[in-house]
Amino acid sequence: MPGEDEVDRRVTLATVAREAGVSLPTVSKVLNGRSDVSPATRAKIERLLDSHGYCRRTPGAPQSPLIEIVFHELESVWAMELIRGVENVAKRTNATVALTESGTRQAPGPEWIAGVLRRRPLGVLLVFSTVPEDVKRQLRSRAIPFVIVDPAGDPDPDVPSVGSANWAGGLAATRHLTDQGHRRVAIITGPPDLMCSLARLDGYRSALTMAGLDVDPELVRFGDFHVQGGYDHALELLRRPDRPTAVFAGSDLQALGVLEAARVLGLSVPGQLSVVGYDDVSLAQWSSPPLTTVQQPLQRMAEEAARMLLRPPDPRKAAQRIELATHLVIRQSTAPPADG
Amino acid sequence: MPGEDEVDRRVTLATVAREAGVSLPTVSKVLNGRSDVSPATRAKIERLLDSHGYCRRTPGAPQSPLIEIVFHELESVWAMELIRGVENVAKRTNATVALTESGTRQAPGPEWIAGVLRRRPLGVLLVFSTVPEDVKRQLRSRAIPFVIVDPAGDPDPDVPSVGSANWAGGLAATRHLTDQGHRRVAIITGPPDLMCSLARLDGYRSALTMAGLDVDPELVRFGDFHVQGGYDHALELLRRPDRPTAVFAGSDLQALGVLEAARVLGLSVPGQLSVVGYDDVSLAQWSSPPLTTVQQPLQRMAEEAARMLLRPPDPRKAAQRIELATHLVIRQSTAPPADG
Numbered sequence: 001m002p003g004e005d006e007v008d009r010r011v012t013l014a015t016v017a018r019e020a021g022v023s024l025p026t027v028s029k030v031l032n033g034r035s036d037v038s039p040a041t042r043a044k045i046e047r048l049l050d051s052h053g054y055c056r057r058t059p060g061a062p063q064s065p066l067i068e069i070v071f072h073e074l075e076s077v078w079a080m081e082l083i084r085g086v087e088n089v090a091k092r093t094n095a096t097v098a099l100t101e102s103g104t105r106q107a108p109g110p111e112w113i114a115g116v117l118r119r120r121p122l123g124v125l126l127v128f129s130t131v132p133e134d135v136k137r138q139l140r141s142r143a144i145p146f147v148i149v150d151p152a153g154d155p156d157p158d159v160p161s162v163g164s165a166n167w168a169g170g171l172a173a174t175r176h177l178t179d180q181g182h183r184r185v186a187i188i189t190g191p192p193d194l195m196c197s198l199a200r201l202d203g204y205r206s207a208l209t210m211a212g213l214d215v216d217p218e219l220v221r222f223g224d225f226h227v228q229g230g231y232d233h234a235l236e237l238l239r240r241p242d243r244p245t246a247v248f249a250g251s252d253l254q255a256l257g258v259l260e261a262a263r264v265l266g267l268s269v270p271g272q273l274s275v276v277g278y279d280d281v282s283l284a285q286w287s288s289p290p291l292t293t294v295q296q297p298l299q300r301m302a303e304e305a306a307r308m309l310l311r312p313p314d315p316r317k318a319a320q321r322i323e324l325a326t327h328l329v330i331r332q333s334t335a336p337p338a339d340g
Numbered sequence: 341m342p343g344e345d346e347v348d349r350r351v352t353l354a355t356v357a358r359e360a361g362v363s364l365p366t367v368s369k370v371l372n373g374r375s376d377v378s379p380a381t382r383a384k385i386e387r388l389l390d391s392h393g394y395c396r397r398t399p400g401a402p403q404s405p406l407i408e409i410v411f412h413e414l415e416s417v418w419a420m421e422l423i424r425g426v427e428n429v430a431k432r433t434n435a436t437v438a439l440t441e442s443g444t445r446q447a448p449g450p451e452w453i454a455g456v457l458r459r460r461p462l463g464v465l466l467v468f469s470t471v472p473e474d475v476k477r478q479l480r481s482r483a484i485p486f487v488i489v490d491p492a493g494d495p496d497p498d499v500p501s502v503g504s505a506n507w508a509g510g511l512a513a514t515r516h517l518t519d520q521g522h523r524r525v526a527i528i529t530g531p532p533d534l535m536c537s538l539a540r541l542d543g544y545r546s547a548l549t550m551a552g553l554d555v556d557p558e559l560v561r562f563g564d565f566h567v568q569g570g571y572d573h574a575l576e577l578l579r580r581p582d583r584p585t586a587v588f589a590g591s592d593l594q595a596l597g598v599l600e601a602a603r604v605l606g607l608s609v610p611g612q613l614s615v616v617g618y619d620d621v622s623l624a625q626w627s628s629p630p631l632t633t634v635q636q637p638l639q640r641m642a643e644e645a646a647r648m649l650l651r652p653p654d655p656r657k658a659a660q661r662i663e664l665a666t667h668l669v670i671r672q673s674t675a676p677p678a679d680g
């Protein structure tokens with residue numbers, strides 16, 4: 001005998017089919033991510049499922065549920081930290097982590113949505129800044145919760161998201177350098193189209209202003225978050241006659257590029273140049289010298305996002321945005337300037 | 341109307357139930373990984389399923405199949421490279437990568453098997469040296485293929501596995517140093533309980549012998565594959581009055597530890613000390629100076645293993661072992677010795 005949930009579910013699906021003017025099997029096809037339904041019919045059914053509050057937790061749901069995490073690129077040094085965070089939560093709830101690489105830096109690719117509708121995960125963590133409207137609609141109509149994990153700092157306002165305090169991180173990194181007496185401090189922040197790059201740069205500017213220093217536009221650079229970008233900008237900065245005595249590198253990979261530029265030019269770190277990174281991915285503690293850096297709690301961000309997925313949603317509340325604190329980790333790549 | 345496969349499958353299950361002296365639902369419970377079946381009955385049913393060649397590809401199989409990869413620890417710098425290899429193959433076959441962290445360095449934990457039997461992946465990549473007998477039996481009886489990805493080099497002989505050429509890698513690393521004129525070459529290999537550590541050490545010994553050099557037992561160390569181990573051994577080695585002019589570090593992380601020890605002691609690399617790593621994980625190219633290292637093709641190893649999973653098995657053939665070649669990548673951490 002079907003349980004009460006099952007009866008409820010059938011009533012809802014029958015209602016949706018009637019209101020959409022289609023058969024029950026057509027509604028099923030949409031629910032199962034099948035492609036043989038016209039886009040217009042699909043969209044109509046999805047809207048109706050959504051408005052009737054159709055609930056995914058049916059008796060046919062898998063016994064070993066998935067939590068899905070979607071990346072633009074697994075290459076990123078962030079990826080492993082985030083995966084570990086999700087795995088920590090999945091393990092505690094007997095779920096399995098499913099992993100997909102898809103799309104561009106901004107949003108997952110269109111091929112991904114069909115797969116996720118078939119897999120029916122407990123929820124989806126998207127490591128992207130934005131989610132296209134049709135993807136949101138499709139996920140919502142199947143009651144598949146989703147949360148954006150957003151180290152880039154530019155979240156969709158109507159989607160729950162977890163980020164970290166980029167402005168405060170930029171401020172802390174730069175204050176550490178001015179507190180040590182540095183007066184010529186360069187910044188190589190991230191790409192100019194990412195909010196996190198701008199927030200870190202503004203933190204840098206405020207720290208200089210607080211220390212009574214002017215911002216020299218010649219010392220402000222936009223990198224690409226990769227080693228090579230850090231290296232190239234650092235070579236230029238360090239070859240100037242009025243070279244900076246400290247560089248805030250905006251990512252640990254860029255900081256590694258700065259260390260290599262210093263080595264090539266024969267400048268010792270931290271004797272002749274101080275370097276601060278950003279992220280505190282594991283390689284930051286393994287560099288030579290170990291990096292002073294701003295810890296972005298990537299693993300905790302992914303844990304928090306996974307917990308948000310598993311919590312029952314409260315329809316009366318607006319989409320939640322959580323920002324976790326960043327903090328400075330002082331290692332051996334920073335010291336007072338030689339002439340300080 | 342059930343298809344031909346479905347009919348076949350029912351006949352097999354009915355036969356298994358009859359021969360095991362149990363009901364059909366009991367056979368189903370075993371297939372679905374349920375725990376309410378006695379161990380003896382479970383084992384009997386599994387043996388019968390295996391001998392009747394029960395095939396997992398039933399009409400109820402998921403439409404978006406999983407390829408599962410199981411690690412002892414996601415911490416490892418290897419993990420991401422292996423995940424990327426599986427994801428490359430999964431993407432091409434429309435499968436999704438499921439990820440689990442379980443067990444010890446030797447074998448997956450007992451809690452993992454119940455989950456995987458419910459998930460019914462297309463196949464399982466195990467990043468372990470051995471697989472317990474009961475795990476093998478349970479996977480085989482459900483026709484879930486499995487392959488060991490084995491960077492540690494000590495595979496189970498009756499399980500298909502993919503490894504790489506450790507002895508040849510140790511030889512190539514050491515020959516590169518002796519060819520440059522180094523006569524005092526130390527090795528910090530991996531833990532003594534891993535075959536890969538011993539194979540790399542033997543490659544080192546042979547290269548020294550080929551160069552007409554004796555092996556100085558004082559210069560042979562066993563590390564832990566981590567940065568700290570490399571650092572501690574290198575400090576000791578480099579403080580000796582007859583310090584080596586080159587160190588073969590046995591892993592990239594250990595090599596980073598050697599670089600840091602050299603920095604602390606004021607020795608320039610490669611001017612006063614040459615360093616060779618092993619693995620060629622991405623951080624090897626980002627160190628200062630970039631590391632000369634032996635490339636272990638981790639991503640290709642995982643791709644090869646995933647392809648083995650998806651290939652139909654040939655029951656007449658013995659378990660397959662594939663070893664991919666390693667090769668030396670020369671960067672900037674090695675040079676002829678100063679007095680050479």
